[in-house]
Amino acid sequence: MDRSAVARFGPFTxxxxxxxxxxxGQPVPxxxxxxxxxxxxxxxQGHVVTRSELLDAVWPDQVVEEHNLTVQIANLRQAMGALPNGEDPVRTVSRVGYRLVLDGLSARRGTIxxxxxxxxxxxxxxxxxxxxLGFFADGVxxxxxAALSRFRTFAVVARGASFAYKGRAGPAPEVAQALGVRHVLEGSVRREGRRLRVGARLTDTEGHVRWAxxxxxxxxxVFEMQDRITAAVVGLVEPQITRAELERSGRKHPESMDAYDHFLLxxxxxxxxxxxxxLYDRMVGHLDRAVALDPSFPQAFVQASWxxxxxxxxxxxxxxxTDDFALAEDLRIRALESGPDDAMVLAWSGLGAHNFQDDGEGALALIERAVELNPLSYDVLHMAATVLRQRGRPADSIRLLEGCLRLSPDAPQNAMIVESIGLCHLYEGRYAEAVDWIRRAQAAGASYDHLLINLTMAEALSGANGRGPGDAGAAAAGPAGRHHPRAHGAVAARGAPRWRWAPLARGAPSSRDAGGLSPGAALTVLTFFEVTPQARLSASL
Incomplete structure (x- = not known):
């Protein structure tokens, strides 16, 4: 079912x-x-609509008794008849409102x-x-x-339906069933002297506590405290919802997977x-399949591009x-066309404009708009920080990267965030700080080519290899060379680097041409020096 002019759900159009x-096909009066x-x-979309919202929809600018709504709902049910499984198509949610029953209906099940x-x-x-404190609890x-509603990969029940349970919420699974949701977030507020304690937990429909x-x-x-608590809760809850949905998708048989399942995987x-x-073939396969199953899914387009x-x-x-870069750019443009107000789409599109079009002004406009739309998204902040760093604004990049660490202190990809902070220091010439941060990322378990190469450069330029600060050529013989056997030549070939971005689409080398490095890793080194791509290849590797 979708929100086009014609909506299809179950046997109805x-x-x-x-x-x-x-x-x-038969008219229903x-x-x-x-x-x-x-x-x-x-x-x-199957969520609860409160009685007051329905009264406003049917009798705008009029004052009528709720009994009129009850009569009209009964008339609608009688006209529509029972569903094939015997249920009424409009379900009553006690003391809250009504929702359209979509569970188990087959029509248009592929739409996001x-x-x-x-x-x-x-x-x-x-x-x-x-x-x-009750007013404070309501404000939180x-x-x-509001903050969770900014994420487009899941939906949030409207405030009216949620607040109908104030003071009388039952067990989370019962509430989930009544509201037609898969997750319920509950919380409490307690004052202890000059300290405020806020508890929260996320429960699924089966009663399993996913996070607390x-x-x-x-x-x-009050308002500053409310903002901090909101950021803390949202930063931790959003990844848990995604993780729970990923586990659900992973249990499905491949033939029963839908667009959302392929997107998550x-x-x-x-x-x-x-x-x-x-791994990359599987990744591309899942995301291309998501796009094919639902051409109206902008998040799938932008992730397929990436x-x-x-x-x-x-x-x-x-x-x-196959030209992956050309396909990536086409998917990026289609994502931007179908999701112009989606923060995640804007952030990834900004990274694409930076990578492939060398459009600094356009890229910065896109990522700034993305951060404005959803400043509590870990992924949005990460993508924006990447563009800012590579566009010569490392201080702004560090601010967003530190925001990522505050939002999700235990995120699996935090080693990449820590390394990125090190890169910001590297680009600013703070080589000792760069070494410290990149070593922290390495200690956290990161060991990919990029990190090893960047650590080699940072140690050589800081003198951490024992040869003196700025003695980049010493990396070829010094301990820094141990981090990556093919990286030391790149550092040895040049003196102190001058950062200049070179778009990836302009001659990314193959791993064979780059002396065994993956193309992305080679470009990490090669674009670090202000020379042409061809000269970088011949002089450095």
Whole structure:
């Protein structure tokens, strides 16, 4: 089901332009008020619509009793008839409102709006009995709902439906079933002297607690404290929802996977830097399949674009006759056209404009808009920081990278974030700081070509190899050479580097031409020196 002029769900087709409902091709008389109800229920995509919201939709600018709504819902149910499984098509959510039953319906099940998971954020409970703290708890709840709503890979139940459970929420699985969601986020607020303790937990439909944590804050400015707590909760909850959905997709038989499943599996593979060609083929395969199954899925387009870039840069596994860079650019443009207000799409598109078009102004505009739309997205901040670093703004890049570490202190890819901070110091000529940060990333388990090469350069330029600061040529013989056997020649060939970005599309070398390095790793070294790509290859490797 989608939000086009004609919505299809189960045996029904609803033309919102003509306000006509059909069941298996036969017209269903529902009247004007029934059609207005159906528009509101269809637009909610199976989520709860509160009674007050339905009253506003059917009787705008009028004051009517709720009994009128009950009568119109009954009339709509009678006209539509029971579903093939015997259920009413419109389900009552006790003391909250109504939702359209979409569970198990087959029509249009491939669209991302129908497939993406949904989370309900229940009102945080005030455990202190202080009325003022109750207002604070409500404010945190509203902020978390708003912040999570900025992510487009899952949906969030509207505030009205969530707050209908204030003071009377039952077990999380029951609430999840009633609201038609896969995840429920609950929280509590307690005051202890001058400290505020906020607890939160994420539960799935089966009652499994996916995540739980507690945050403590000194009582100071209410709004600043509210912002910090919201950022902490959202930064930790969003990855848990994605992880839970990835586990669900991984349990599916390949033939039953939908666009969202393929998207999640490809996304997970894209976070693993490797030189394994098979990994990149699998990643590209999943994301290309997601695009084929749902051409209206902008996040799949932009991740597929990145997958083709990664396969060309790191896997060196592009099949004969395939131009991964050209495919990546085409997918990037299509993503931007279909998701112009999606922060993730804008961030990845900004990186693509930087990589392939050498369009610094356009890239910076895209990433700045992305950060504005969703400043609490780890991935958005990471992509924006990459562009800022490579466009000569390392200080701004460090600020965003530190934001990533605050949002998700235990994220698996944090070693890359730490290394990126080291690179910012490297580009600014702070070589000792660069060595320190890159070694931290190495200690965290990172060992890919990029890191080893950057550590070689940083140690050589800082004098950490025992040969004196700035003695880059000594890297060929010094201990720094041990980090990567083919990297020391690149550092030895030049003195102190002058950073200048060279677009990847302009002559990225193959691993054979780059002396055994993957193309991306070779470019890490080669673009570090202000010479032409050809001269870099011949002089350095």
């Amino acid at each position: 609803f033309d919102r332009t003509r306000m006509v409902l059909e069941r298996e 529902i009247g004007g008020r029934g059609a207005a109800l159906l528009v509101a229920l269809v637009d909610a 709006l129908a497939l993406r998971p949904t989370v309900a954020v229940l009102p945080f409970v005030n455990l202190s009995g202080d009325p003022e 709840t509203e902020d978390v709902i 944590d507690c945050f403590e804050e000194e009582l100071d400015g 490809g996304l997970a593979l894209s976070k693993r830097l490797s030189t394994n060609a098979a 997958a083709h870039q990664l396969r060309r840069m790191f896997g060196d596994a592009t099949p004969a006759g």
